[in-house]
Every structure is written in C-alpha cells, then in structure tokens.
Amino acid sequence: MLSPVIEVEALTKAYRSKVAVSDLTVTVHPGRVTGFLGPNGSGKTTTMRCVLGLARPTSGTTRVLGRPYRELAHPMRRVGALIDPRARHPGRTAAAHLLALAQSNGLPASRVDDVLDQVGLGEVAHDRVRGFSLGMGQRLGIAAALLGDPDVLLLDEPVNGLDPEGIRWVRELLRDLADEGRTVLVSSHLMSEMEDTADHLVVLGRGRLLADVPMADLLGAHSAVRVRSPQAPLLAAALQRAGATIELQIDGSLRVEGLDPDQVGDVAYLAGVRVHELTPVTASLETAYLTLTGDEVEYRTAAR
Numbered sequence: 001m002l003s004p005v006i007e008v009e010a011l012t013k014a015y016r017s018k019v020a021v022s023d024l025t026v027t028v029h030p031g032r033v034t035g036f037l038g039p040n041g042s043g044k045t046t047t048m049r050c051v052l053g054l055a056r057p058t059s060g061t062t063r064v065l066g067r068p069y070r071e072l073a074h075p076m077r078r079v080g081a082l083i084d085p086r087a088r089h090p091g092r093t094a095a096a097h098l099l100a101l102a103q104s105n106g107l108p109a110s111r112v113d114d115v116l117d118q119v120g121l122g123e124v125a126h127d128r129v130r131g132f133s134l135g136m137g138q139r140l141g142i143a144a145a146l147l148g149d150p151d152v153l154l155l156d157e158p159v160n161g162l163d164p165e166g167i168r169w170v171r172e173l174l175r176d177l178a179d180e181g182r183t184v185l186v187s188s189h190l191m192s193e194m195e196d197t198a199d200h201l202v203v204l205g206r207g208r209l210l211a212d213v214p215m216a217d218l219l220g221a222h223s224a225v226r227v228r229s230p231q232a233p234l235l236a237a238a239l240q241r242a243g244a245t246i247e248l249q250i251d252g253s254l255r256v257e258g259l260d261p262d263q264v265g266d267v268a269y270l271a272g273v274r275v276h277e278l279t280p281v282t283a284s285l286e287t288a289y290l291t292l293t294g295d296e297v298e299y300r301t302a303a304r
C-alpha cells in the first residue's frame, strides 16, 4: 500500500469542557475515496480543521504529505479543502472570489475559468455570490478546493444542498480524483451516496474512532444469508453447530450470520435437510452504519 498522506496521531481537541476529538489515530491513503462518517457532533469537522491548521490540537499531531499543514510551502497546490462554504465575501462575484484566492496563493489566474467550468458555474462566473443557492455555493466551495490542482482533498459534506445531478457530479469527480492517485477524504451523512462513492471508511462516535475499514469489509461483516426450509429447527441446529448465528424471522425463514451461502448449502446437505430458498442478504451501508454508531449518537430524535 502507498504510504499515508494524512496522518492523525493521538489527536485530542477540547473546547472548554467539551472534548470534540479524543485520542484519535488514523491515516488516510492516496488513490481511494475515504468516507469520513459519524453522527452530528462526533468530531469530523474538528479533525479536518486540525489537519488544515485551522484549529490547534489540545494534544497529539496531524500531518499532511509528511509535515504539519502550516509547514507546507504552497499549501493550496498540495491540499484543497471545503470546510465552510459560507466563508466568502457576499458582494464578490464567483470569479472575483476565486481570483482573490488564486492571487493570494500564487496560482495562475487562468485556473479560475478552468475550475468554474469544471464545477458547472461558468455561466454565473460574474454573478454576485450573495444570490447563489445552497447548491451553487457548494459548487463554488468545491471550485476553490480544486483551484490549486491539489493532490489531497478534504471535503466536509460537499453534497450538502446539491440536487441529484449535483450529487452524481460530485460522486464522479471524487472517483476521478482518486483514480488519478489523489487522496480524498470526504464527510457526509448521506449513506446511500457514500456507499456508491467511498472505497474506505473512517467512522467516529463522540470523538473516538469506531471503525477504519474497507467499505467491502464493513458491508461483508453485516451481511447474512436468508434460508428457508420445511425442516427449519433441524437446519438451525446444524447451522449453529457449524458456528453460525441464527435468527428466526417472522415469515419462518432463518437469517444466518457467520457463514456464506455456499457453506449454508453444504451444512444443509450434510444434515440431510431440504432447502427451499437460499439468498445472500447484502447489508446496506446505512444498516451497517446505524448498527456501528447506535450507542454513539449524541443528538437523537425523540421517539414519537
């Protein structure tokens, strides 16, 4: 595996009595999209802000491309970020906003038109940002992140406010950037979107690391086999002897965890039990995520 590009080591960040991030150690690798997940207030933005030198760690260290962000010579050429898309002058046009960023970071002015076209804002380049919709603002924020053509991207909820076409566009953009060998760390609360976009997941709960896993492993760990048999009790006993965990479903079928469909079929055959259905059940990221973070949600909707 290529060496890590973002390194967070024993990071703790406290605000007065509130511990936003607690002893977090995680690395983010190039050439893949890493989804950064966690309930509201779990510390995703704070972690990104520490990596970008926008917040000072209480303890621990963060490095990008081998050094603290603030020590990078031309940070915008190395690292692009979307953290707070509202952070801009409302009276400026989109082009003027990006031009100011380009000039203060030693980037060629020609990049402004390039990125405006890339994010689909070419036609409103000379409109004032004040009148932009939430989605247009997000696109402008992504344009700013891409301005320096960086190798590393940290994007905090980039699809927030985007319409379905915009969401698909971000998905394809992130895929392309990762395929070019760049490092992409992206947070989102849209699980179905993340399932289609991310290769790897880092999941936080109350500021702590809950999971740092390939997407396929997380989904695999929550997958199961649905099996129906007219001799369900016999089959259940045989499967349990083979090490599976069995849950009897309301329709009489068995949900089997711990064995794959081939193994379930073999156990049934060896036990001389008839099987009428054998179906792999793939977990959605949403299901896997909710199972993982079930106890970690700080701000929960009251049950009605």
Ligand SMILES: Nc1ncnc2c1ncn2[C@@H]1O[C@H](COP(=O)(O)OP(=O)(O)OP(=O)(O)O)[C@@H](O)[C@H]1O
Pocket: 015, 018, 019, 020, 038, 039, 040, 041, 042, 043, 044, 045, 046, 047
């Ligand atoms: N500047 C700050 N001052 C005080 N508390 C803060 C500050 N920034 C963040 N926090 C607190 O730290 C915790 C983590 O917040 P953070 O924004 O990092 O979470 P998040 O995972 O990005 O949440 P969300 O998904 O809602 O954006 C929260 O409880 C938040 O209220």
